[in-house]
Every structure is written in C-alpha cells, then in structure tokens.
Amino acid sequence: MIGRLNHVAIAVKDLAAATALYRDTLGAYVSQPLPQPEHGVTVVFVELPNTKIELLEPLGADSPVGKFIERNPDGGIHHICYEVDDIIAARDRLKATGARVLGTGEPRIGAHGKPVIFLHPKDFTGTLVELEQA
Ligand code: CO
Numbered sequence: 001m002i003g004r005l006n007h008v009a010i011a012v013k014d015l016a017a018a019t020a021l022y023r024d025t026l027g028a029y030v031s032q033p034l035p036q037p038e039h040g041v042t043v044v045f046v047e048l049p050n051t052k053i054e055l056l057e058p059l060g061a062d063s064p065v066g067k068f069i070e071r072n073p074d075g076g077i078h079h080i081c082y083e084v085d086d087i088i089a090a091r092d093r094l095k096a097t098g099a100r101v102l103g104t105g106e107p108r109i110g111a112h113g114k115p116v117i118f119l120h121p122k123d124f125t126g127t128l129v130e131l132e133q134a
Contacts, residue, residue: 001090002082006112006132007045007052011068011078015042015057018075022046022055030055036111041065043111054111079118079128087115087133099123107133 012018015033023030031045040063046053056078058066068078084090087107095101100120110116110132119129 001093002084002131003134004083005051006081006083006130007054008080009054009056009078009130010075011056011058011065011072012075013057013069013073015044015055018055018057019044022053028053033057034111035059039111077127079130081116081130081132083134084131085134087117087131090131091117094119 010018019030019033022028029047031047033042033044035042037059040058040060041056042059043057044055046055056065058069060066065078069075091101091105091107095105100123102118102120105117107115107117110130112132115133117131119131121128
C-alpha cells in the first residue's frame with residue numbers, strides 16, 4: 001500500500017542554523033523558509049536526489065512542533081511521510097485494523113498542497129507517520 005518515501009521531517013529549534021548546516025556543511029540545496037501558520041511551523045525543504053528532508057521550526061504559541069522541541073531540545077526526527085495512491089482507501093484500510101488517525105480523520109492539505117493524514121506513533125513503532133496522496 002505505501003509507496004515512495006516522500007520526506008523525513010526533522011524538528012529544529014533554529015531554522016537558520018539548521019539551514020546553514022545542511023547547505024554549508026552537508027552541501028545540499030535548501031529552499032527558502034515557508035511559514036505555514038495553519039500547521040504551526042516554518043519549513044524549509046532539503047532537496048536530495050531520491051527524497052526530501054523537511055526542517056521544521058515551531059511557529060506560534062501552540063505549535064505541536066514546539067511541544068516536540070520542549071521534549072527534545074536538540075531537535076530530532078519528527079515524522080516520516082510515505083506516499084499512497086489513494087489516501088481515503090489507505091485511511092479506511094488502516095482504521096479497519098484499529099490504527100488511529102490523528103485529528104478529525106479527514107485528510108488535510110499538507111505542506112505540498114496534497115491531502116495528508118497522520119497516524120498515531122504508538123501504532124507505528126513509536127514513529128509519527130504521515131501519508132500523502134501521491
Ligand atoms: Co510532513
């Protein structure tokens with residue numbers, strides 16, 4: 001059911017410092033910062049030949065990534081995103097197995113303008129999983 005790895009998202013406290021690390025130290029192309037107030041983050045995309053890394057900095061007072069940074073002051077892997085061909089079919093199949101879909105359970109428009117859902121980390125080996133319509 002799951003297809004390509006779309007991205008790995010890493011929460012960071014300081015987006016400018018993390019951008020410099022990926023651009024200057026690791027030699028990757030890093031996009032301009034994109035504020036996404038509806039998701040409580042500012043994001044940059046690190047473009048790799050086979051996938052993307054998203055660096056997430058908390059934006060606003062009640063950012064879920066802000067709570068993550070409180071627990072992980074050095075930052076860390078926040079979620080991984082797999083592509084699926086049909087997000088509604090994927091969601092319904094997962095719910096039928098008892099997996100928990102976060103929020104309302106309805107797909108929301110994610111960072112790339114495509115529908116996404118998030119799956120509870122306790123159901124997926126301790127990792128927050130995002131599914132994105134391919
Ligand atoms: Co994501």
